[in-house]
Amino acid sequence: xxxxxxxxxxxxxxxxxxxxxxxxxxxxxxxxxxxxxxxxxxxxxxxxxxxxxxxxxxxxxxxxxxxxxxxxxxxxxxxxxxxxxxxxxxxxxxxxxxxxxxxxxxxxxxxxxxxxxxxxxxxxxxxxxxxxxxxxxxxxxxxxxxxxxxxxxxxxxxxxxxxxxxxxxxxxxxxxxxxxxxxxxxxxxxxxxxxxxxxxx
Amino acid sequence: xxxxxxxxxxxxxxxxxxxxxxxxxxxxxxxxxxxxxxxxxxxxxxxxxxxxxxxxxxxxxxxxxxxxxxxxxxxxxxxxxxxxxxxxxxxxxxxxxxxxxxxxxxxxxxxxxxxxxxxxxxxxxxxxxxxxxxxxxxxxxxxxxxxxxxxxxxxxxxxxxxxxxxxxxxxxxxxxxxxxxxxxxxxxxxxxxxxxxxxxxxxxxxxxxxxxxxxxxxxxxxxxxxxxxxxxxxxxxxxxxxxxxxxxxxxxxxxx
Numbered sequence: 302x303x304x305x306x307x308x309x310x311x312x313x314x315x316x317x318x319x320x321x322x323x324x325x326x327x328x329x330x331x332x333x334x335x336x337x338x339x340x341x342x343x344x345x346x347x348x349x350x351x352x353x354x355x356x357x358x359x360x361x362x363x364x365x366x367x368x369x370x371x372x373x374x375x376x377x378x379x380x381x382x383x384x385x386x387x388x389x390x391x392x393x394x395x396x397x398x399x400x401x402x403x404x405x406x407x408x409x410x411x412x413x414x415x416x417x418x419x420x421x422x423x424x425x426x427x428x429x430x431x432x433x434x435x436x437x438x439x440x441x442x443x444x445x446x447x448x449x450x451x452x453x454x455x456x457x458x459x460x461x462x463x464x465x466x467x468x469x470x471x472x473x474x475x476x477x478x479x480x481x482x483x484x485x486x487x488x489x490x491x492x493x494x495x496x497x498x499x500x501x502x
Numbered sequence: 503x504x505x506x507x508x509x510x511x512x513x514x515x516x517x518x519x520x521x522x523x524x525x526x527x528x529x530x531x532x533x534x535x536x537x538x539x540x541x542x543x544x545x546x547x548x549x550x551x552x553x554x555x556x557x558x559x560x561x562x563x564x565x566x567x568x569x570x571x572x573x574x575x576x577x578x579x580x581x582x583x584x585x586x587x588x589x590x591x592x593x594x595x596x597x598x599x600x601x602x603x604x605x606x607x608x609x610x611x612x613x614x615x616x617x618x619x620x621x622x623x624x625x626x627x628x629x630x631x632x633x634x635x636x637x638x639x640x641x642x643x644x645x646x647x648x649x650x651x652x653x654x655x656x657x658x659x660x661x662x663x664x665x666x667x668x669x670x671x672x673x674x675x676x677x678x679x680x681x682x683x684x685x686x687x688x689x690x691x692x693x694x695x696x697x698x699x700x701x702x703x704x705x706x707x708x709x710x711x712x713x714x715x716x717x718x719x720x721x722x723x724x725x726x727x728x729x730x731x732x733x734x735x736x737x738x739x740x741x742x743x744x745x746x747x748x749x750x751x752x753x754x755x756x757x758x
Contacts, residue, residue, distance in 0.1 A: 312599030314574050347596055349624045382624070416702045416724040418626035418671050421508045422548055443549070443579050445601055445626050445671075487579045487601065489546045 303327040303500065304339040306366075308356045311345030311383060315486040319493055325500040333365050340375050341502075342366075345486070346382025350406065350448070351394030353382045367399055376477045377401075378433075378499050381446060384473070384480030393448050401478050404453040404470075415465035418447040423471075425483070429458035431474045432502060433481065437494045442471075442483035449482060506756045507719045508726035509747055511542055511733045512551040512706055515584070518568055521555070522731055522740075524682030526633070526650040532734055532742050535568065539575045545746040549579040551604070551674070551706070551728055553631070555649050557585025558607055564591055566598075573599035581672075583631050587611075589622050596623050604629040604674060607647040609665060610654075616668035629672040629704075630665050634658065634691065636679055643694060650678050662698065672702045674728065680708025682731050687714060692722055704728050712747065712755045719756065 303320060305327055307313045313329045320327040327343075330336050344366070346353055357363040369375050379387045388398045391406035398406075409417050425440045434440050444462070449469040453459060462471035462482075473480045479499065485492030513535060514521050520532040532538075535552070542550060552572060557564045564585045573580055576599070583604025586592055592603045603623065609615050609630070620628045633646045645654040645661055654661055665673075675695070677688045687705045696703065705718070706728030715727045736743035747755075 309597070312573070312597075312601070314570075315576070315599035318574060318599075319577070347601060347623065347627060349621065352622065352624075411700070414723040416700055418701070420626065420672065420702050420724075421726070422506070445579065447624075447626055447671075484579065484601070486599075487549075487577065489543075489577055492577075 302339060303341045303343060304336045305329045305343045305345065306336075306362060307331040308353070308360055308362055310348045310353050310356055311380070312347060312486060313345055316343055316345055316380075319486050319496050320500070323493060323497050323500065325496065331360055331362070333361060340372070342369075342375070342377045344377060344379045344383035344386070346380055346384070346386065348382050349393060350382065350385055350391040350398070351396045353386045354394070354396035354398065357386065363399060367401065370401060370478060373477060376499075376502050377479065379478075379480040380486070381482060381484055384482055385448065385450065387478060387480050388450050391448060402450070402453065402457060402473050402475055402480060404450040404457070404473070406448040407451050408448050409464060409467065409469075412465040412467065419444050419464045423462050423464070423483075425460050425462050425471045427460045429460070429474070431458050431460055431472055431479070433472065433474070433479055433495050433498050434460065435498050437491060441491055442481070442485060442488040444483045446482060506752060507715065508548045508704070509715070509752070510549050510551050510704060510726055510728045511547055511746065512553065512728045512730045513538055513734075514730065515552060515554045515568070516556045518565070520734070522682060522734060526678050526681055530740070536571055536575055538734070538744050539572055541744040542746065543575070543577045546749075547578055547746050549581065550576060551581045551704075552583070553604065554582075554584025558648055564595065566594060569595055569600065570598040581629055583629070589619055592619055592623060596627065602627045602629045602671065604631045606631045606633070610647055613664060614668065616665050616670050620669065625669050626671040628670045629674055630670045631674045631676055632658070632662070633676045633678055636688070636690065643691065646678060659698075662695065666699065670701055672704060673699055674704040674706055676728075677707030683708055684710045684731055686710050687718065687727075689718065692718065692725070696722055702726060706730070712751065716755050
C-alpha cells in the first residue's frame, strides 16, 4: 500500500491514476494519524520550494517524514519539488529543506540556446544503479523546472540528464530515499515503469 | 544531440465541447474533449494545451469539473488556459493535476499577475498566451485579448517587456491570422520577438508541415509547436480525425 502525500501541492490525482492503471494499491492522504503504519510514500510537487516547505510544516508532515524515514523499512519517492524539499537548501527560497538528501538546489545558468525553465522531454543517463530505472530502455521523462540539485555527497546514487551543454542530476537515491526531478506521472510508459519499479521495492 | 522539439496538440473548448475555429471565428463542433485526450494518451503525445474559449466571458469561473476530468485522464503534461483571473483559481487547477496555467486577459487588469502567480505555483508553471494579428498598415504585430475582441492599445513590445520582467515559464504566441488555416506558422513572430525572450516559446496557429517545424527548430532553439487543425481535422471536408506524429516520423524528421 502506497500513500501519496497530499500537502496541497502537486498532482496527487495523476499519480493515483498511474498507480491504479498498474493495479498498485494506493491512497491519498494528508493526515498523519492515517499514515503512521504505511511504509511506502510518494511526495509529489509542482510549485515553489518555500511554498512546499511551508505546506509540509503546516501539516507537521516535515517532522513526520524526517522521523518515519529513520525506519529502514520505510521508502520515500519525492517528485520534482517533492524531491527538492528533501535537500538542504534552495536558491529559490529561504526555507530550510528536510535535509534528507545531502545537496542544495541551484538555478540553471543562462545558456544562449536553452531557455529556462528546462521544459520538455529529455533522456536520463544512469551513472549509479538506481532501482527505479530497472528494465527501462532509453529512459525519457518530462521535465519542468528551473532549479536542480547539486553537491550531493558521494554516498548518494545519482542519474543525470543533459540540458544543453549542461549535465545535471535527474534522480537521486540515498538509502531508503528516492527523488526524481522529472514527472513520472506525466511521462507515459516510462513513468509507469518507474512507478512499477518503485512499487516492487 | 539536438533535443527533439515539443509538438503539442492544442484543444479548444467551448462549454463542454471540443471546437475548431478559423481566425478565431466560424466555430465548428469537433467532439468530446475527454475522448480526444484518451486518444492522445494512446499516441503518447509530448504535452497538451487546452484552451477554454467560453471561460473568458466575464464573471464566469473556469469549468473546474471539466478541467479535473481532463487532468485525471491526461497521462502527459497539461497546460490549461481560459478564464483564469486569480490565484485561487490557478491553485485549484494545479491541484487537479495540471502542470501549467496559461494566462492572458487577466494581465490587463492586474499587471503583476505573472509575478504573483509565479510566487504561488512557481515560474515554471506560468505560461502567458498572446493572441496576435499582424497589422499591415503599421507593419507590426498587435496583441488581442478576450478571444480576439479587444485590441491592446499599445505596442506588443510594450506589453511583452512588462511580462518578461516577471519571468514567465513560457510564452505562447497564438496567431489569429493563421488560426485554422493550415497555412504554416507565421515565422515573422519569431523574427520579431525571439531575441527578446529568455524563456521557452510555443508557436500556435497555422501548423501544417513537419518540414517547417524542422526548419524553425534548426534556426531557433527552445521553440515548441502548438498544433490545432492538423491534429483534429482531416482533408478537404474537414472531417474530424484525431491524429499525431508517429514516433518514427518524429525521429525521421528531427533526428536526421
